[in-house]
Amino acid sequence: MAKIPGDEPRHGKVTMRDVAQRAGVGLATVSRVINGKPGVAADLIERVNEASRALGYRHDVTASSLRRADRRTATIALVLEDVANPFSSALHRAVEDAARAEDILVLTGSSDEHPEREHELIDTFTLRRVDGLIVVPTGGTDGQLATVRRQGTPIVCVDRLVELDRVDTVTVDNREGTRAAVRRLLDLGHRRIAYLGDMRAIWTARERYEGYLEAHAGAGRPVDERLVRRDIRSAEAAEHAIGEILTAVDDPPTAVFAAQNLLTIGTLRTLQRLGLHDRVALIGFDDFPLADMLRPGVSVVSQDPAEIGLMAARLLLGRINGGDHRHARHAVVPTGYIARGSGEIPPP
Amino acid sequence: MAKIPGDEPRHGKVTMRDVAQRAGVGLATVSRVINGKPGVAADLIERVNEASRALGYRHDVTASSLRRADRRTATIALVLEDVANPFSSALHRAVEDAARAEDILVLTGSSDEHPEREHELIDTFTLRRVDGLIVVPTGGTDGQLATVRRQGTPIVCVDRLVELDRVDTVTVDNREGTRAAVRRLLDLGHRRIAYLGDMRAIWTARERYEGYLEAHAGAGRPVDERLVRRDIRSAEAAEHAIGEILTAVDDPPTAVFAAQNLLTIGTLRTLQRLGLHDRVALIGFDDFPLADMLRPGVSVVSQDPAEIGLMAARLLLGRINGGDHRHARHAVVPTGYIARGSGEIPPP
DNA sequence: CTGAAAGCGCTTACAG
C-alpha cells in the first residue's frame, strides 16, 4: 500500500510486551492470563487485566497460533457448492452463528461442484491452518479428505454421505422423504408418476430415486421406466424432458416427482405452458422461495439447511474442542412435507 | 484436540529452511525467490524452485505476514447484512471470484443490520489484519470506519452512500431507477400511484422515495400523501399497509410502487387476496427469484449485485495493490427495468 | 547478488 502522509500508525500497536511492562510482570505471565491458564496469583491476574484494559490491548490470534502447540487458529472453513445458492447460504449462516458463539471465524469457498476446485479450496484452507473443515463434497476428493483428516484436521461432510475414517457426516433422509411423498401420490390414486432426477453421480440423487422405487414396491405398483428421466442437470433440461414424457408417451403420467429444486421449476414451466398445472400433480424435493405464491402452490419435500448447518457445526466444534473420537458419526436430519396444492391434485 | 495414535504429523511440515538446505542456499534467498523479488541469480532461482517442488513446499502466508513490512495477509473481509439473503450472497460470490483471481481469501460476516454487530465484525477482521474491508454499512459505525481507514486499511462501502475520507462507495442509482419506473406508470395513464417504502434511516430508502417524488414533479402531477407509507420493514407490514390503502381510501390507487423486495411480495399477497392482481399495476424495486413465474409476472427495477460486488472488489484491490488515492471514489451501477406484465397493467 | 542474524507477536519448555 502506498503510504499516505496522514496515516496513523497501522492497527493497535500495543503488544503483550507493553502490557507486561505496564503490569510489571513477565511476558509469560501475561500470556498465561490472557489464555486463562491456571496457576497465576490472583493479584497478578488483576494487574495484567488492568494494564491490558488501560492500554486497550488486543490479542493477536494469528501470531499466537504460530508458536502454539495445538496450532489453533480459531478458524474453520466451509466448502460449499456456491455461496450464492439458497441452500448453501442458509447453511453458511447457521455455521456462522454456531462458530461465532465460540469466537471462531468462518472461511468459505465455492466449489461449483468441480472436484479440482474443491481440492484447491481444501488446500488453501488447510494451508491457512484452519481448525476444522465442513465440506459439501463433490465426491472427487475422498483421497485428499482422508489425508487431511489423518494429518489431524477434523472434517464434517454435509449433504452427501462419505465413508472415511473419523469423518462425520450430516445428511437428510433423502430416501425416506421421497418415499413418503411418492407414497402420498399413490395413495391419492395416481398410478403413473413421472420421475425427474439429478446426476446419478450424486449420492442424494441416487438415494431419492431409491425412495421412488421403494414407494412403488411398498404399494405393490410397478414402475414404468418410460416415465423416469435421470441425469438431468438444469431447469431447461427438465422442461424438455417432462415435455417429452407428457406428450410422447401414449399413456401420460398424472403426477410428477421432481427430485431437485431446478427440476421442479422446469417442470412447472412446462406444465404451465401446456396448461396442465391444475391437472397434473407435482411434488418437488427441496423447498424454494415463493413456492406458496404460485398457482397452484407447489408442494415439496422440505429440508432444513439451517438445522443441517447447526448439526455440522456442533459435530465439528465437538471434535475441535478436545472431543475427537475414533469413530465417524452420521447424523440424519429429517425432511418435512409441505402441502400447498400441487401435490394434492387427484388423478382425473 | 485429542491426540489420536494413528495421526500423521500435522500439515505439510516442510519449511523454508528445508528448501534452503536442499537447494544449498540461504533462507533469505528462498524467501526472495518465493516472493518473486528481483536480483537473484537465474541458477539460484532454478535451484530453489526445484527444491521447493521436490519437497512439496507450501508457503505459509500467515507466518509471512507477521514480519512483513506491509503486513499483508492476502485476506479481505466482507461485512454483509446477512450472508443468507440473495442480494448479500450474490455480492459475496462476485467478491469471492474477484479475490480468488489474486489468491486473496475472503472473510465474511452478517451484521443483521445492527451497528453493534457490525462494529464487532469490523473489529474482529481488523484484528486479524485483513488487507481491506468491503462493508454494507448499517450507518452506525462511521466513526469506527473512519478510524480504521486512517490506520491504513482500505475500505469500500457498498449499497449505501457514506462520506468518509478516502472511503470508496459503490451504489446503484436508486433515485433514477425509481423515477424512471414511476414515470412509466404515469405515462401509462396512472394518476394515483401508491408508494411503499423501507425505513427512512436507510439511505437507499430515502433515495428511492426522492425518485418517486421526482417522477411526479417531472410529469407535473401532485403526490397524494395518503397513498404513501414509509418505514415499513416486513412483508407482513406491507400486506397490511397496502390493504389499508386499497380499501380505506375513497379514491384508491390504480398502481403500486413497492420500494423493496419484501414489500413487493407483501403487496402481491394482498393483491391476490383481494383479487386485484390483474387490475392494479405493480412495480417492485429489486428483482427476486420466480418473479417471472407468477401471474401476472412481476415487473421490477433490477439491480445487479454481482456487478456491484465486482466493482467494489476492483476498487478495493486497486487500493490494496499500491494504488491508494487521496480522494474517495463513488461508483454508480445502473439499474434496469424488467417488464413482466404487472407493471404494464393500464388504469381502468 | 547473497547469507547470517535479528525480529514480527506470541507460546512454551526450562530454570528458579
Add this chain to the structure above:
DNA sequence: CTGAAAGCGCTTACAG
C-alpha cells in the same frame, strides 16, 4: 508460582 530465553515460519535490514 514466575520470568528469561528459545522458537513458531517467515521477512528484512545489515554486512559482505
